[in-house]
Amino acid sequence: MSECSEYKYLHNSDVKNSNEFKDDFFKKGLSLYEVMRVVESKPIFLEDHLMRLQKSAKKVEQFIWLDYSELVEKIKLVISTNCVVEGNIKIVFNIQENSRNFYCYFVQHKYPKKEEYAEGVHTIIYKAERSNPNAKVYDDKLRSYTNSLLENPDVYEVILMDGHDNIREGSRSNLFFIEGNTLVTAPDDEVLNGVVRKKIIEICKRIGIPVLKEEIAYNSLSKFDAAFITGTSPQVLPIKSIDMISFNVNHHLLKRLLESYRKELANYLTEF
Template sequence: MILKNNTITDISDFSEKIFENGLSIYEVIRVYNGHPIFLSDNLQRLDNSIKKSNIDIHVCNLHIENKLNELIRLEQMKEGNIKYVLHFTTDKTDEYIYQIPHCYPTEKDYREGVATISCQAMRNNPEVKYINNGLRDMTNRLLREHAVYEVLLIDRDGWVTEGSRSNVFFIKDGIFHTAPTRYVLPGTARKRVLDICKEQTFPLREERVAYQNLPSFDAAFITGTSPLVLPIKTIDHYPFSPDNRYLRKLMEIYFSLLNNVF
């Protein structure tokens, strides 16, 4: 089922092709143990996307949490992903809330890390989370062709910025590195990792990493709604250690926070 403008309809009558016209600002919310996790971070990012798009809508007036909980109740969700979309056309604004397919990492993925590849591409406006079918279609094709978990985006100057649906961190000599917020779509899991680094006084440098310098790093990981915090074992042909002690300590703290709160 789908909630369209707060009315329940059959999702079989719905297609995301409608988002090919106009502007669609969206969020993907993770449901864990029947609850939307870190929802305040999603709402803050949604509010930022709306403001950056010069749209006069106040997130607090949308009562999003109530609508999400209603869908969770109707779908009897315990775990999964929900997509929240505001679709703007010249004459109206529509709101859509619905479950989407997800691909969560396996225990083996968390233990051994996942394979990724790189691709020269970048978001036109990385601070706004909007539906970009061109980028998504291209990266989906690469994921299928290469049978990898994620595609990392490299900008025209050779900097590693983010994943197609995740943020990326690197570790070298116990120091965490990630691209500054202005170069990426700032994910909610990324925000939690940054908070942990500050709270635990883990050394952190918010600076871009050059693709050519990847071999000098000890470990790498991605963060996102589905992967949460997930080690990388390879980027193209470059290997990384999923057993890095700084990475494992961060993961321990992150998942402990998740389980204690939700």
């Protein structure tokens, strides 16, 4: 199945039929990308995503050849052409030795069910590291293997653990733990700094919740009261278990953060 969903995608400035799209477009060269959630036909936290894209390009000594207004115009074009109200939209800058190509298209998504937000999800550990965790660069090998693990219907996310047995992030999400009234997450330089992760940290600063950014050893997981992932599709999603370790999905701080994030999103949609 092609990664491209809906019936139209954008290649540079040309709108094309999705049956012309090939996942092999990104097998060659370097591909910088962002995936944004579309709600009410609006790309949410668009400015933050495009800022992170610029940072990713700088990390790998490349540049984004479209400016902010051009990117916004192209994203809105793909949304309106496909008449999408809700979904995930992806932008890719593919850089090869003799060519540079821009793609914008909708991708398949899997949003958590209502009961998963209420009951939490099961996750498993996989020992792997991103070669450049701060840059959102397409990694076909890592994505293919974690996708195979996610084919298990009982597993919602794969948690990545480094060579020193420290927990970093999910294969497509960021990870937070709660100990008492404190939030704990991996250091910024060890993870892909997701947009929802950024929003949660901003919310914590605003309402006075301490956030520790430190190494999280696998053998220390049982000391935490609660855990959750953040990301484009899950947004803020409680974890009920990592491997055989269970967490409290009804922790008061987790519920407060989930409610605060939903208010943040509602405010953004009103002002967009």
